[in-house]
Amino acid sequence: MKRVKGGEEGSNGSCSKSPPPDARKKVRRELSEASEVVPASDVSEYDWSRLPQELLLHIFQYLPLLDRAYASQVCRGWNQAFHMPELWRCFEFELNQPASSYLKATHPDLIKQIIKRHSNHLQYVSFKVDSSTESAEAACDILSQLVNCSLKTLGLISTARPSFMEVPKVESSFTRTIIASFLSVCKAKNTNTIVTKQKGILCVADQCHGLRELALNYHLLSDELLLALSSEKHVHLEHLRIDVVSENPGQHFHTIxxxxxxxxxxxxxxxxxxxxxxxxxxxxxxxxxxxxxxxxxxxxxxxxxxxxxxxxxxxxxxxxxxxxxxxxxxxxxxxxxxxxxxxxxxxxxxxxxxxxxxxxxxxxxxxxxxxxxxxxxxxxxxxxxxxxxxxxxxxxxxxxxxxxxxxxxxxx
Structure with missing residues (x-):
């Protein structure tokens, strides 16, 4: 999957990026002007809720998601800034079960709020899941609610061996969600890279007319897959990445x-x-x-x-x-x-x-x-x-x- 340009992954699934030099200069200039207007003796009485939205946007871009959430509780203006579309272009959903993973999970209330208020703003989305069936089903459910978002990059990441291919119910749900519903977004031909770990690869190629990069584990590679990709007229891969990883000594691998x-x-x-x-x-x-x-x-x-x-x-x-x-x-x-x-x-x-x-x-x-x-x-x-x-x-x-x-x- 391609890395999102101009940003780094922040805590709790957000993408925290530093504003460009010109923007930083503008922020300093506005802060300087604000300090000139308000005498030093009256700083304690200055109404911080009146900071311009543009200035708040630049400040919030520096903050991790949790700190932005705390700041949004200060006043109505800061709460409005918290929901500015520019802050919700990318997000990583972490779906881990406490009983099977020590990693933190994205809070369900936050997931509901993102789907309700920011699904149309999302462009770069990734899912980090553990090996549990519950996490796989949660990913399927979220994907099914993001059908109308304008995604450019989708990443499916598993911190352990994924359960999508091993549980029939999850496999069916996951495949149908991505292929039948979610990938209708890709018909706009703006999805360039997909990193996937499930059996819908052929359907992905059929729907994603802009698909140029594909990354998968060797156990998903087959003669049938290569022949099918070679028959798709609109798919001309520029990069095919194959990870050949042994989980246990003496593991058997098939031949292509x-x-x-x-x-x-x-x-x-x-x-x-x-x-x-x-x-x-x-x-x-x-x-x-x-x-x-x-x-x-x-x-x-x-x-x-x-x-x-x-x-x-x-x-x-x-x-x-x-x-x-x-x-x-x-x-x-x-x-x-x-x-x-x-x-x-x-x-x-x-x-x-x-x-x-x-x-x-x-x-x-x-x-x-x-x-x-x-x-x-x-x-x-x-x-x-x-x-x-x-x-x-x-x-x-x-x-x-x-x-x-x-x-x-x-x-x-």
Missing amino acids: KKSSWDAMVRHSPKFNLVMYFFLYEDEFGPFFNEEIPVTHLYFGRSVSKEVLGRVGLHCPRLVELVVCANGLRPLDEELIRIAKHCTQLSAIGLGECEVSCSAFVEFVKMCGRRLSQLSIMEEVLIPDHKYSLDEIHWEVSKHLGRVWFPDMMPTW
Whole structure:
């Protein structure tokens, strides 16, 4: 899901953003004028309820939601400022059950007030839920009441394994709510990014004509899904992000056919396939045995020499590679193979693995100046008969066309 521009997430679900410099100057000027009008001796008698609404808006934008709520109780004018549409463009509903989660939940009265008074103002909405059925049903209920709001971004976030796909009643309710009712909003073609964890992905693609980015867990990915996305004439993905995460050691993962990936490439030739792997070494069996159009590849846990060797053979579209850990066996052959077959590679990061200085120089020489990002931990490079650590940066810099030094700490 895309991050909302110009703002940061505040407490209790609000988005707190700093006013632009010009606005801050205006606030200071108005405060200065107010102080000139009211003598210092009469400040205690000044009627703060008469502050201009524009000035109150700028002040309230600095405050977390709870503080704004307290301020709204001061007087009628401040209560009116509390409900200004500009303060309700974005909101995060936190739906957690006290019995199963230590996280705070958005108060039911606040949810009712938002739906009643601010549903038409909402543009950026996210739902953070725990794994309980009650929270899933609450999300469904809120979504069903936001049909007419002008949303641009929708995020569905689960702090644990979601229950939407496991409880038939919730699954049906959730899917129908989003697809049949809620996504009627998306027919305006202004929804660009959807992060989803339920089986309505195909219907999402059918309704969201502006859909360009899709992020999902690998267990939701299938040959049928890729073929269906490839058949949608109005959907041309620019980014497909896949998180491959192991919840338990030894977990089984299914295989996606090469023909399904080929259909996706034919339909959206320039799409970026971003894959994050957090697996144990013995779980990589289904991956990289055939050609896969991955462009950005991140290994968050240790990955074997064998798997990296398969990456070099079967990932011709690879643009970026990050290997956080491998072990103590040099990756010389694997790195050279990647340089030879992945002709679009322009960024690489290596940490907690080993590469001889000679092999690393050869790798850089083969990739040439297209390597715009080269983040290699100093501990990765092993001196040999040809290059020492003091000499290697000169040789690498020569082939890169710019000054380069090994990293002292990871930058990815």
